[in-house]
Amino acid sequence: EELLVEEV
Amino acid sequence: MTLSTTELFDASAPWSLNAQVSLRDEAFGALAYHHGTRRLVFLKSRELVELVRQLDQFESAHAAIDELVPADQHDRYVGALASLAHSEILRGR
Numbered sequence: 001e002e003l004l005v006e007e008v
Numbered sequence: 009m010t011l012s013t014t015e016l017f018d019a020s021a022p023w024s025l026n027a028q029v030s031l032r033d034e035a036f037g038a039l040a041y042h043h044g045t046r047r048l049v050f051l052k053s054r055e056l057v058e059l060v061r062q063l064d065q066f067e068s069a070h071a072a073i074d075e076l077v078p079a080d081q082h083d084r085y086v087g088a089l090a091s092l093a094h095s096e097i098l099r100g101r
Contacts, residue, residue, distance in 0.1 A: 004088035006050040007095055 017090030018100075019073070024064035026099045033057065040097050049097055055081075056088055063089075063098065 025031065032039045037051040040060075051057050059076050066072035069089050077085045092098045 004052050004056050004084065005091040005095075006052065007091075008048045008050075 013094045014087045014090040017069075017086070017093050019069040019086050019089070021069065022064075022067055022101050023069050023089065023093065023098045024101050025060055026097055029097050031057070031061070040092075042096060045096055047095055047097075049092065049095055051088075051092075056085065059085060059089070060092065060098070064101065 026042065028042055028044045030041050030043070031051075032041075037053050038057040038060075040049040040051060041047070042049075051060065055077060059072055062076065063069065063072050066075065069086070073082055073085050073089075089098065093100075
């Protein structure tokens with residue numbers, strides 16, 4: 001379940 | 009009790025890419041940059057990028073996911089859209 005969205 | 013981002017997201021509503029957001033295609037998916045909040049968001053699958061680009065052609069996020077995402081991935085992509093809405097990458101319309 002690798003993250004589809006990552007935020008910086 | 010605190011509701012999660014996904015629980016707060018109304019997938020039965022119509023959504024689209026925020027006009028203040030630029031999308032840049034990358035090998036892993038795309039970069040989304042919000043010019044107002046200066047948030048940089050990584051969309052880490054091509055399927056998610058296509059879903060985001062085509063959201064405004066559907067009457068709801070659910071309808072777009074039903075059409076564009078394999079059934080066993082629906083919950084995962086609802087969660088991804090919820091996260092993007094929370095980051096203001098998507099906006100209701």
